Amino acid sequence: xxxxxxxxxxxxxxxxxxxxxxxxxxxxxxxxxxxxxxxxxxxxxxxxxxxxxxxxxxxxxxxxxxxxxxxxxxxxxxxxxxxxxxxxxxxxxxxxxxxxxxxxxxxxxxxxxxxxxxxxxxxxxxxxxxxxxxxxxxxxxxxxxxxxxxxxxxxxxxxxxxxxxxxxxxxxxxxxxxxxxxxxxxxxxxxxxxxxxxxxxxxxxxxxxxxxxxxxxxxxxxxxxxxxxxxxxxxxxxxxxxxxxxxxxxxxxxxxxxxxxxxxxxxxxxxxxxxxxxxxxxxxxxxxxxxxxxxxxxxxxxxxxxxxxxxxxxxxxx
Numbered sequence: 001x002x003x004x005x006x007x008x009x010x011x012x013x014x015x016x017x018x019x020x021x022x023x024x025x026x027x028x029x030x031x032x033x034x035x036x037x038x039x040x041x042x043x044x045x046x047x048x049x050x051x052x053x054x055x056x057x058x059x060x061x062x063x064x065x066x067x068x069x070x071x072x073x074x075x076x077x078x079x080x081x082x083x084x085x086x087x088x089x090x091x092x093x094x095x096x097x098x099x100x101x102x103x104x105x106x107x108x109x110x111x112x113x114x115x116x117x118x119x120x121x122x123x124x125x126x127x128x129x130x131x132x133x134x135x136x137x138x139x140x141x142x143x144x145x146x147x148x149x150x151x152x153x154x155x156x157x158x159x160x161x162x163x164x165x166x167x168x169x170x171x172x173x174x175x176x177x178x179x180x181x182x183x184x185x186x187x188x189x190x191x192x193x194x195x196x197x198x199x200x201x202x203x204x205x206x207x208x209x210x211x212x213x214x215x216x217x218x219x220x221x222x223x224x225x226x227x228x229x230x231x232x233x234x235x236x237x238x239x240x241x242x243x244x245x246x247x248x249x250x251x252x253x254x255x256x257x258x259x260x261x262x263x264x265x266x267x268x269x270x271x272x273x274x275x276x277x278x279x280x281x282x283x284x285x286x287x288x289x290x291x292x293x294x295x296x297x298x299x300x301x302x303x304x305x306x307x308x309x310x311x312x313x314x315x316x317x318x
Contacts, residue, residue, distance in 0.1 A: 006039010009091035045254020056081030118146035238278035252277035
């Protein structure tokens with residue numbers, strides 16, 4: 001089972017090449033609205049990949065909160081770990097998408113997410129058959145406390161250190177089995193740890209060696225690199241035309257985690273993660289862009305993981 005301790009955010013998408021100047025307004029014909037939040041996005045991705053998912057987090061009691069709660073439930077996620085809180089709004093994000101290249105800028109109000117408590121997750125759910133998946137959006141002290149609890153029970157731990165706006169301690173890193181970062185997040189973490197990050201391959205190798213931590217750095221259209229006990233793997237992305245990159249990282253992390261939970265090797269989990277992350281860029285939105293398991297399976301043969309000696313990577317398990 002996968003336990004996701006994460007955020008719920010309602011996403012509002014505005015397609016515009018630029019923001020208006022100060023003290024002016026820009027009027028658009030319409031906008032898109034969809035449930036989001038990195039925790040919820042990754043929980044749905046895990047479920048779409050065939051994982052059994054339990055979600056723990058916080059929502060406000062307004063209509064937006066009920067909308068996001070129902071959405072997770074309808075996507076096959078166990079929502080019994082969600083609490084509705086008084087006197088606080090649910091999370092809300094405004095996302096500005098540049099239609100020319102699919103890149104985005106986001107402003108997020110965290111709302112109820114900032115009051116989520118890891119103690120809400122019962123002890124009996126943590127154990128050797130569990131993967132705990134966390135991100136960087138909830139209060140970091142709560143996230144790190146959960147990682148420490150999980151580690152003591154023998155549960156595996158995966159973190160997508162996004163959006164990397166809070167400091168992650170060295171103890172937190174030692175309580176992780178897998179960390180996934182994009183290039184910007186790798187730069188921020190490396191700066192805190194006094195590491196060079198211009199060469200993302202060297203960075204992933206050093207982080208793995210320092211913390212015995214499987215390190216995956218995603219590189220956008222250039223794929224990703226992973227350093228583990230089997231050495232370095234390079235994972236390409238699919239050749240696609242990006243429409244909206246918002247959900248790519250969450251699709252990658254969700255399919256990676258579900259693969260590991262379903263007993264796939266790290267190599268095979270990385271392959272399906274690469275396909276999922278690529279396909280998510282071909283649709284608008286976060287959860288709305290997450291591909292189905294069948295869509296990922298149909299293109300998995302296009303992804304071949306290469307080891308650092310140029311051969312196909314061996315089957316790594318964690």
